[in-house]
Amino acid sequence: MEQVLYYYFNVPIMVDALPMMLQGLGVTILMALTTVLIGVSAGLLLAVARSYPSRFIRWPIIGFVDIFRSLPQLVIIILIYFALPYAGIEFSPFWSTVLGLSLVLAAFAQESFWAGITATNRGQWEAATATGLSHTATVFFVVLPPAIKTSIPSLTNRIIAVTKGTALGSAVAVQELLAHAQSIQSVVANPSPLTLGALLYMVIFAPMVAFSRWLEWRYRWSS
Secondary structure: OHHHHHHHOOHHHHHHHHHHHHHHHHHHHHHHHHHHHHHHHHHHHHHHHHOOOOHHHHHHHHHHHHHHHHOOHHHHHHHHHHHHHHHOOOOOHHHHHHHHHHHHHHHHHHHHHHHHHHOOOHHHHHHHHHOOOOHHHHHHHHHHHHHHHHHHHHHHHHHHHHHHHHHHHHHHOOOOHHHHHHHHHHHHOOOHHHHHHHHHHHHHHHHHHHHHHHHHHHHHHHO
């Protein structure tokens, strides 16, 4: 038991590591918030665009979704950071991670919003069209409000799953929480900083998980 406490819960080491870990925590939170903002917005726009009858709009969107739902997040981030510079396009480690995670989140968010749109009663589409509303007006004012409500439970789970991928930023040298934990661990030869990192990740994501459960509960009771 003493060895477990010394190697994984060494309080003096964790206290010394805390200031640097908090710096990494700030970067992790910023990456997560930026990813959610970009990914959810892009997913909503893609779902709206997919509702148009043109196959030249729908097929590229379906292809985008299938690609980014299939590829591992780490592979996408590495390709953006290491491969795109050969095409003359460069992103910093921070933005490579955010862009990679945002593409994945946009694909999953599109599917959640699209499921909500397709679940909308066909009669609502026909009634809106009969009153003279355009397709765009029908989507934004009639279809989207209930569709967003329907998609919230699955969307929040996707957001949590994808934003936890901010830890992958350490693979391209983003100085986020995990990178700082690994750096300190290599110096002190003790994995306690990783334990501290795990606790800080829980500080971020436990409220999000609780919020997701609350949304699911609220949705079930309001349906």
